[in-house]
Amino acid sequence: MATDISYRLIRSRRKSLSIEVRPDGSVIVRAPFFMPGFAVERFVEAKADWIRRTLRKYESAPVEPELTKEELARLRKAAKEYIPPRVAYYAERMGVRPTAIRFTSARTRWGSCSAKNSISFSVRLMRKPPEAIDYVIVHELAHIREHNHSPRFWAVVAEEMPDYRMRKKLLNGR
Numbered sequence: 001m002a003t004d005i006s007y008r009l010i011r012s013r014r015k016s017l018s019i020e021v022r023p024d025g026s027v028i029v030r031a032p033f034f035m036p037g038f039a040v041e042r043f044v045e046a047k048a049d050w051i052r053r054t055l056r057k058y059e060s061a062p063v064e065p066e067l068t069k070e071e072l073a074r075l076r077k078a079a080k081e082y083i084p085p086r087v088a089y090y091a092e093r094m095g096v097r098p099t100a101i102r103f104t105s106a107r108t109r110w111g112s113c114s115a116k117n118s119i120s121f122s123v124r125l126m127r128k129p130p131e132a133i134d135y136v137i138v139h140e141l142a143h144i145r146e147h148n149h150s151p152r153f154w155a156v157v158a159e160e161m162p163d164y165r166m167r168k169k170l171l172n173g174r
Contacts, residue, residue, distance in 0.1 A: 003045045005052075011035075017043045021054040023108060067124075072105055075123040079103050083121055086137050094160055096144040110136045110171060113143035128171060135167035 007019075007027035017040065020028040031040045044051070067075070084101055091097055100118040111121045119140040125133055138161045146153035157164050 003041065003048055005044060005048055007044060009040065019044070019047055019051065021051055021058070023058045025055060025058065027051060027055075067105075072123060075126045076103055076105075078126045079121060079123045082126065083133070083137065086134060087119070087141070090134070090137050090141055090160065094138070094141050094145075094156070096141050098141065098144060111140040113140045113147070115147065117144045119143075131167045132170035135161060135164055135171070138164065 005027060007029045010028060010030045011033050012030060014030060014032050016032070017035070018030045020030070022028070029040060029044060031043075080103060083103075087098065087101055096117075098113075098117055098119045102118060102120040103123050104120050105124065106120075106122040107124065109122060110125050111119060113119045121136065121140070125136055138157055142153055142156040142160070145156050161167065
C-alpha cells in the first residue's frame with residue numbers, strides 16, 4: 001500500500017533506515033543503497049502516524065524568528081556563564097559526571113547526551129525561563145544513568161525534579 005506522505009529519499013552507505021521530519025514540513029527518509037524501494041515504503045507506512053503527529057506539532061508551534069549572528073553570540077555567552085554552574089549543581093545532587101559540556105545553535109533540539117556522556121545544549125535555551133533550562137539540564141544528566149527514554153529514565157528525572165512535566169511544557173510555550 002502506497003503512503004500519502006510525501007518525502008525525499010536519500011540513499012547512502014548507511015546500514016539502517018531513518019526518518020527526519022523538519023520544522024518546515026519536509027520529510028527526509030535515509031536508506032541504504034541496497035534496500036529495495038518496497039521496504040522503504042513499508043517503513044514509511046509503519047511510521048506514518050508518528051510522521052503526521054510530528055508534522056502537526058510543527059504546524060501548531062510558534063515560529064521562532066531567525067537570530068542574527070550578534071544575537072546568537074549573546075546567547076552563547078549567556079549560556080556559557082549560566083549553564084555550567086547549574087550542570088555542576090545538579091550533577092552533584094544526581095551523582096553523575098558529564099565528560100564535557102558543549103554549546104550548539106541547534107534549532108530543534110534543546111540538549112543531547114552522547115554515548116560518552118558529553119552533554120550539549122542549544123544556546124537558544126537561554127531564551128526560555130530558568131525552570132525550563134533546569135529541566136533540560138536534569139533531562140540530559142539523567143541520560144548519563146539511562147541512555148534512553150525508558151520508565152527508569154523518567155524515574156531518574158522525577159526523583160530530582162518531581163514537577164518536570166510542568167517545566168517541560170515551558171519549553172514549548174504552553
